[in-house]
Amino acid sequence: MMNSFWEQDTFLKKADLAIIGSGIVGLNAALQYRVLHPNARIVVLERGTLPTGASTRNAGFACFGSPTELLDDLQQHSEAEVWDLVRERWEGLQRMRAKLNARQLGYVHHGGYEVFRAEEEASFQACKAQLDYFNAKFQEITGWQGVFSVVDDYLPNFGFHGIRHIIRSRVEGQLHPAKMMHAFHQLAVQKDIQLLNGFEVKALDEDGSVVNIQSQNGISIAAERVLVATNGFARQLLPELHVQAARNQVLITEPIPNLKLKGCFHYDKGYFYFRNVGNRILLGGGRNLALQAEQTDKFGNTPLIQNALKDILRTIILPQQEVPIAQWWSGILGIGTQKKPIVQMHTKRVGVAVRMGGMGVAIGTSIGERAADMISKI
Numbered sequence: 001m002m003n004s005f006w007e008q009d010t011f012l013k014k015a016d017l018a019i020i021g022s023g024i025v026g027l028n029a030a031l032q033y034r035v036l037h038p039n040a041r042i043v044v045l046e047r048g049t050l051p052t053g054a055s056t057r058n059a060g061f062a063c064f065g066s067p068t069e070l071l072d073d074l075q076q077h078s079e080a081e082v083w084d085l086v087r088e089r090w091e092g093l094q095r096m097r098a099k100l101n102a103r104q105l106g107y108v109h110h111g112g113y114e115v116f117r118a119e120e121e122a123s124f125q126a127c128k129a130q131l132d133y134f135n136a137k138f139q140e141i142t143g144w145q146g147v148f149s150v151v152d153d154y155l156p157n158f159g160f161h162g163i164r165h166i167i168r169s170r171v172e173g174q175l176h177p178a179k180m181m182h183a184f185h186q187l188a189v190q191k192d193i194q195l196l197n198g199f200e201v202k203a204l205d206e207d208g209s210v211v212n213i214q215s216q217n218g219i220s221i222a223a224e225r226v227l228v229a230t231n232g233f234a235r236q237l238l239p240e241l242h243v244q245a246a247r248n249q250v251l252i253t254e255p256i257p258n259l260k261l262k263g264c265f266h267y268d269k270g271y272f273y274f275r276n277v278g279n280r281i282l283l284g285g286g287r288n289l290a291l292q293a294e295q296t297d298k299f300g301n302t303p304l305i306q307n308a309l310k311d312i313l314r315t316i317i318l319p320q321q322e323v324p325i326a327q328w329w330s331g332i333l334g335i336g337t338q339k340k341p342i343v344q345m346h347t348k349r350v351g352v353a354v355r356m357g358g359m360g361v362a363i364g365t366s367i368g369e370r371a372a373d374m375i376s377k378i
């Protein structure tokens with residue numbers, strides 16, 4: 001079907017900047033570009049009715065790295081890289097909270113915890129030995145004193161089974177990911193940023209001073225510059241990027257009367273995570289149980305991971321309680337061998353801001369802003 005003259009003269013009119021993907025990164029890039037260019041025509045192209053990746057499907061931890069995660073990162077990356085990333089996560093959340101208030105984010109500050117089973121004594125001791133060092137670094141970055149502390153005396157309050165140790169992080173909070181995205185969406189509309197949903201980009205054709213963007217259903221739009229913010233799906237459009245799609249499966253329980261547990265919890269070296277959502281429990285993770293199978297950009301739930309999550313819920317988190325599960329879902333991450341986002345120009349007119357790992361709630365705002373600054377310079 002041909003578009004009308006009217007459509008081509010408005011919705012599909014040539015853009016100064018077209019952003020592909022309306023997740024947290026895409027929308028923040030659009031908002032920042034508006035700050036830099038008050039009169040620019042900015043279009044965000046999203047294939048789903050809703051953003052359909054990770055930003056509305058995650059766990060909503062406003063977190064900066066649990067002790068085992070930090071220890072692990074220090075094995076894989078230089079010290080400077082590890083603390084730069086913590087800083088990036090901290091600053092990203094400050095940037096987000098400068099744009100949206102606690103009500104818009106559904107933000108609650110209950111703190112975060114890492115829990116250790118009896119058989120993880122060595123891992124706990126290794127973390128405990130580093131807490132003074134971690135606290136000094138966190139104080140430098142966040143200004144908060146004594147961020148991490150061992151709080152084994154809290155364990156009876158939570159009622160877990162088989163957990164021997166617990167380390168608290170005072171700085172962590174939790175939010176409602178879809179409220180956050182809804183508020184960013186509203187902000188974008190207020191700022192005259194055009195969002196086109198149902199626009200699945202199939203090809204980018206750079207031709208001199210313009211990029212022609214082709215959609216799945218034959219509609220096209222031209223833009224002077226393009227930012228690809230499709231995270232875990234990046235290789236569908238740009239196969240040469242070093243981004244691996246990875247699925248994460250999640251459950252949420254029905255409301256639980258008198259639920260004592262409050263906060264964000266990291267379990268089994270962060271392979272699993274759980275939190276309260278009001279008086280429900282959200283639990284996710286377990287990708288390590290089927291690494292190959294979960295390296296996919298297809299949504300879905302599998303019995304292997306569902307059974308592992310149900311088992312943790314019923315034996316460790318809520319022992320001796322039969323709590324019905326209300327809902328399952330999944331989301332798609334973009335990960336890589338380096339725990340670092342890719343923010344770079346891909347060609348002269350096409351930039352990318354992808355590979356947010358499991359940290360996009362924290363870093364997404366500032367990565368989007370950084371990407372807009374980058375693409376603004378061409």
Ligand SMILES: Cc1cc2nc3c(=O)[nH]c(=O)nc-3n(C[C@H](O)[C@H](O)[C@H](O)COP(=O)(O)OP(=O)(O)OC[C@H]3O[C@@H](n4cnc5c(N)ncnc54)[C@H](O)[C@@H]3O)c2cc1C
Nearest residue numbers: 021023024025052053054055058059061201331359360361
């Ligand atoms: C289950 C789960 C739990 C998580 N928990 C946390 C957490 O607690 N804390 C934290 O910091 N991070 C967490 N993350 C990670 C975080 O959600 C992501 O890093 C972040 O949302 C990535 O944002 P994004 O904008 O880069 O990508 P996305 O939100 O995935 O957005 C990409 C968008 O691009 C669109 N798109 C893709 N291809 C095309 C195309 N060809 N044309 C048009 N549009 C396209 C998609 O539909 C999607 O809307 C979690 C992730 C998952 C999956």
